[in-house]
Structure formats: structure tokens, C-alpha cells
Amino acid sequence: MNPLGKGQFYLVREDVLTESMQKMLEAKRLLASGEERTIQEATKRVGLSRSAYYKYRDTVFPFESIARERILTIFIQLEDRQGSLATILQIISDARCNVLTIHQTIPVQGRANITLSLDVTDMPIKLDEFMHRMKAPSFIDSVHLVSSGAL
Template sequence: MEKREDTRFYLVRGDVLPDAMKRTLEAKELIDRGQATSVWEAVQRVDLSRSAFYKYRDTVFPFHRVVKEKIVTLFFQLEDRSGTLSTLLTEVATFHCNVLTINQTIPLQGRANVTLSLNITGLTVEIDEMIAELRRLEFVDKVEVLGSGA
């Protein structure tokens, strides 16, 4: 019987990835950004064996590298205060994202849920950096990626 290679893909939170995969991602980033001139230098800097790097380099990718459609839907839980949605949209605009849809629930118990679908073609940073910045807004309780697609 012929062995079939498993080519299914999964979206996995970074905190559950094995250490070797995380370090492989770090080494790849060092190389991509020109902060390491060789695989040897990159793996030394992140304390990873070359064999582990070569084992995982073609199988583990940051989320922003695999989003091909350039449309991302984000879920937010916001404090119910005057101007929060406006401030959130202004912040999203600073990253050069185009808002495609906005859905907001009626605030209950001082919180409102907002879902934004964004065209991220013009995104000026990595998507995970943008999400981290949005999480830092004082009125944002939660940010989650609901999906990506056309």
C-alpha cells in the first residue's frame, strides 16, 4: 500500500506549538529580515539544531504568511463607552486596512461585541502586530481572528 502524505493544514495557537517549531519560526524570521546571514547563524541565535530547523522549515508558517485572500474577520469585545467604535476604526485605518463590514451588538452589561471584516491588502505591519496593538487599546477586552477568506 502506498503511503499518503498528510497535507492537511491547521491553525494552531502559538502557545501550544512545540519549542522546536517556535524556534524554527524565529530562525526563519531572522533570515527573512536579514538579521542572520545563514541558517547556521540563525539557529545558533535561537538555540536550535540545524536538523530541527530543516525538519520544520517547510511545515510551519506564521499566520500572516498564509493569509492569501487578504480579507480577515476580527471579533472584538469592547467596553460600552462613547467613541470606542470610532476610535477602533481610526486605529484600524492607521494600519491602512479597508473596513468591508461592521456588525455591532446592542451593549449588554457594559460590553458590546463588534465584528469587522477587513481588506488587509494595504496592511503596513504583520497582522499579528496589528492585533497586538488593537488589544492594547484601553477599551478593548478581547480580540479574536474569526477567519480569513474572500
């Protein structure tokens, strides 16, 4: 086992990041989008010292920026309704994703499970927005990211 801080990576939810880390990520987003041109402008706008920005900039990254693999596997639990699969596939299509594999269980007591592997190479939205859209239909009980990996 590697000692902490020796090149090991962790995937954590945004709400457990320190305020400084969250501000640094926002400053990086402002720079990447062109809303701010310099680090000084971006850090001033988010209320972060430049030293804190430099401390975290090469160590904290959004999931999408380091997940070079553009294949996602998601697991969906849903109420069995006519047209539910078509609705899910439309959401996927609208997000410019390509379905690689799909498996749907036979509905039992009005509930079914779907496992999808998706190529998200051309997806123009962030992963959290995509997952939010997948959870939006009223017949969806839950959507879980199972894996992100290359073929």
C-alpha cells in the same frame, strides 16, 4: 478523514509548538529580515541544529505566511462609551487596513458588539500585533478573529 501527516493542516497556538519548531521559526525570521545571511548563521544564533531546521522548515509556518487571503473578520465586545467606535476605526486606519463591512449592535446595559470585515492587504504589521492593538483600549472587553478568507 485523512491519516495524520497526509497533507492535512492544523492551526495551533505558538505555545504548543516544540522548542525546536519555535527556534526554526525565529531562524527563518532572521533570514527573511536580513539579520542573518545564511542558514548556518541563523541556526547558530538561535541555538538550533541545521538538521532540525531542515526537518521543520517546509512544514511549520506562521499564520500570516500561509493565509493568502487578506480579508479578516473580527468580533469585538466593548463597553459603550462616546468615541469608542472612532477609536477602533483609528487603530484600523493606523494599521493601513480598509473597512469592508461594519455592524454594531444597539448597546444593552452599557455593552455593545461590533463585527468588522477588513482588507488587510497593506497592513505592515503582523496579525498578533494588530490584535494586541485592537485589545489595548480600556473600553474593549474582547477581540476575536472570526475568519480569514477571500471575497
